[in-house]
Amino acid sequence: MKNKIIKYINSLETEKEIKILLACETGSRAWGFPSPDSDYDVRIIYKHNKEWYLSLNEEKDSITVFYEDNEIDISGWDIRKSLRLMKKSNAPLLERIQSPTLYKGDQEFIKEINDIAKANYSRIATIHHYLNLAKKKYEEISFESEYKLKSFFYALRSATACLWILEKEEIPPIEFPKMLEGLELQESLVMRINELIEVKAKVSESYRHKGEKELFEYMQNCIERAEIEGKNLPTTYGCMDELNVFFRKVID
Template identity: 25%
Template sequence: MIDTLDDVDLEPVVAEQPDPLLFATVSGAHLYGFPSRDSDVDLRGVHLLPTAELVGLREPEETRSRMWDRDGVEMDLVTHDLRKFVRLMLRRNGYVLEQLLSPLVVHTTEAHRELAGLAPGVLTRHHAHHYRGFAVTQWRLFKKTGELKPLLYTFRVLLTGVHLMRSGELQAHLPTLVQEVEAPAYVPDLVAAKAEQEHGAADVDHARVESDVERLHAALDEAQALSVLRDAPAAYDALHDFVVRVRLTGAEGLGARQG
């Protein structure tokens, strides 16, 4: 169990990786603003495969995933090779953009900062589909289990989607979102309850919650219809050039690193 991320030394995890990392950030409940002491640490990032591994006969290890216990803390690490990550960015995938732009930075490079600077060029009104679909999945899980965690995820992704459609900015932190979007007044109480127990039941009026979720779906639909975000990514060429340049220069192309 951990009280805060400051209690966990994450830099050795970065140092253990077999290939250089453009970045490593914390995602999951810590990023979303409702971790509990039982929450695992979700590390996400981008690794850079050597060019030789992409041009031979063997399938490259484009995605690496590992879960393990480190000093009593459950760690969940997922990294994608740069090319795969950028392709995901171009597929209206809000999840990878949240990882890229996470303020909870464990490891960064100049290449990370450059890639983050290109992120606005992939945002489109169609990212609403990502958040709508995620909300539907989490709502179904809540109805099946009655647990607080999927309910909070439902509210979080709907509010993120509404905020993105209206402002063009990606915000994943639920306590911040409730200050900026018309969230139900009881959401902060749910966040506080989640801090006490990771897999506790949601003590809520289910009919009221369902009505609020339906209202947020309608708000997302309206925000998407009125959004000034573009219909297609505008940064394809810039991202292509970025991937080629970083790949050809290898680790040196990542620029100065920071732990």
């Protein structure tokens, strides 16, 4: 599958007349809890030639394509849009630049954009994303006797990311196991989460699960803390001058 994805990425470059600066895996395969039939969520950051940015008309700055009967989803943003989102500490962008699975990437670019992400990181902006996602997914499953394990992990990871943001100043890691390792959680909770990761690795995306009272209580506590304490996190604004310098360097 990796070879297929690289082939599609290379053909996309030619077809769209772009240069892909980063192509990586996101979603459950990058988060660390895939199912055997999980889709491939490939995300890219790309650039056009310099003249493209000098037009008075702002052209479309995103790409979305599907391959292999929608099993492979490739989408992403132009570098200018990406850096505008960086200023806002956009959580999906902060995740993809950390991805452990790279299909294509300029190593210097990846290092520099991660450094810029750290310098422009806003805890209050990022917790807003994870809190909304945690609440939405938690509400979807909390009143069901059986629920999709996939939805459970979406809620669990988002709630844990909220806890990370409250307790640490670093950007939350994209990999869920690293998030768990970096927090001081009850050993029994971590052990059970790891057991469920092993379960999810063997069942389909449609598998329905039940129980896990302790983990539901843990998620609820994370959400409640984030709603109260998240409002008091420091407000941070991205440095547009630094982002502009990097943007000009990338497209030059």
